[in-house]
Amino acid sequence: MTRQQTLQAPTYDCRKAFAEELIGLARQDERIVAVCNDSVGSSNLVRFREEFPDRLINVGIAEQDLVGVGAGLANGGMIPFVSAAAPFLTGRALEQIKADVAYSGARVILCGQSPGMAYGELGPTHHSIEDLSWLRAVADLPIIVPADPGETRAAVRWAAGNDGPSYLRIGRHPVPAIGPEQTEFVLGRSIQLRQGSSATVIAAGTMVSRALAAADLLSTESISLRVINMSTIEPLDGEAVLKAAAETGAVITVEEATTTGGLGAAVAAVLIQHQPVPMRILGVPRQFAPTGGTDFLLEYFGLTAAGIADAARTMIRHARS
């Protein structure tokens, strides 16, 4: 994708891709059920319900029950996609995610909808910026943050076929398609989107297209940024991280999440132990966001192409001086 394309490309709500792919899979496999918490609309599952009324289980506004019921459905041989707004799914039901799903090894696909600051003005209660941190602390739970509709579809297909638990973070904030649609999602494999040698930006979810745009901005300044889409947060593609560190000498991570325990922390843990290089972690610092829409908040926290480019410039200047 060229600079012009990244700035002007049409954008998509990944929830739509999620729902379409889920319906397609449900047509082929009657074990697939959707479980939600009064979130039929916000999970984009209205059409799923129309086509499979019995296989849309709505437990009402009850997230602990939601996740436990999902684990029970899995025990009974179904393949449940447990879908709810990410802050409530992962916050309210964290112990169910730990005990009933991850520790029990239940084949439940946890679908955190509208993560990050997608709920903008609704405020920090509705922002899901902590999910990556607290789910990374839970063992045996793959964490996947697709970057665009194509990767969302591929991740949904992968999760449906995976005999174990997983967490899919399904974005609401519009993103452009970042590249050729993946036919197959491979857990734990990152995708290098730009070659680059001056520094590496490792991004996830909504931030991937912005990292590409940052690379475009810097290309006119003789700075060549490597851009990696790290859509699997756990298990992390440590090999790609180390290769990038060795070949570019500086790493920036960027995520629509707190900087305390998500992608940045995962990458830092690899680098500090094996290949220490200068690093910056971009995300939401340890604070509750002020009032504002999603675009405003992303800009407020520097989670834009310009913000990423600034961070890269500063790092590279520092390294050269």
Add this chain to the structure above:
Amino acid sequence: MTGILLADRSRAEEFAAARRRLADLGREEAIQAVADLARRVRLSDLDMIGRARLGHIGGDFSVADILATLYGAVLNVNPAWPDDPERDRFILSKGHSAGALYATLAHCGFFPLAELDSFAQPLSALNGHPNRNKVPGVETNTGPLGHGFPVAVGCALAAKLQRSSRRTIVVLGDGELQEGSNWEAAMTASHYGLASLTAIVDRNRLQQGAGTEETKQLEPLADKWSSFGWEVRAIDGHHHAQILSSLEPSQSGQPVCVIASTTKGKGVSFMENRVEWHHKVPSPDQIVAARGELSA
């Protein structure tokens, strides 16, 4: 001792044969077999806790007759094939009574009796709370309270979607009902008319630190379940015939709640109905005395 347990083949066959025999012989023999299983479960549990120097003996003994009735005469399970998709599902939501569950499963042949000696030892499959990935017969990992019931609702929903007649039975501690997740699950089960689901409340009226009613009142408990849309049956939770009768299928088309009045520490005079025996460990002398009472 292995990390993941496998069935004790000969005991599993014995279990299956005994269940077939009982089906032919009838109710009296079934109740006799259940009483014998309950006695053996309590004795094994006493040994396990004495050896490990930890466990939850009070709640183990209050639920032992319920477990023995379920495994001895009710559940359609096969210890030699614990993953049979059409098995009945049993979930012990009060996971701290793992000792009683392990003893029951071992006596039915889900794994060798000798494994009970490893209870709570380093690297044993028999953790202080049950792990389905290591112990055959365990359906979900319980321990934190208020978890097993929603999972049981999911099991029953799966059976309904598959038009299977298999049953789901969950045992809840009474103190556990203070967790709100149970009431979320109770609403879901009645909303979906899950008649194949039975929740048994081990109503021993004691929780870790005090009585349930002085901690946070549960009564009127039967009314609560009725008002949540459940068919309620109240029984003596140590009377095997009553337990057996209470597990007859739903009459109403709604899920069934059995409120089983029990005594914490049942079977050992100095433990019965005493709050400290929630997780007190008996001394060697007390173990001898308890064994005597349980064997009588």
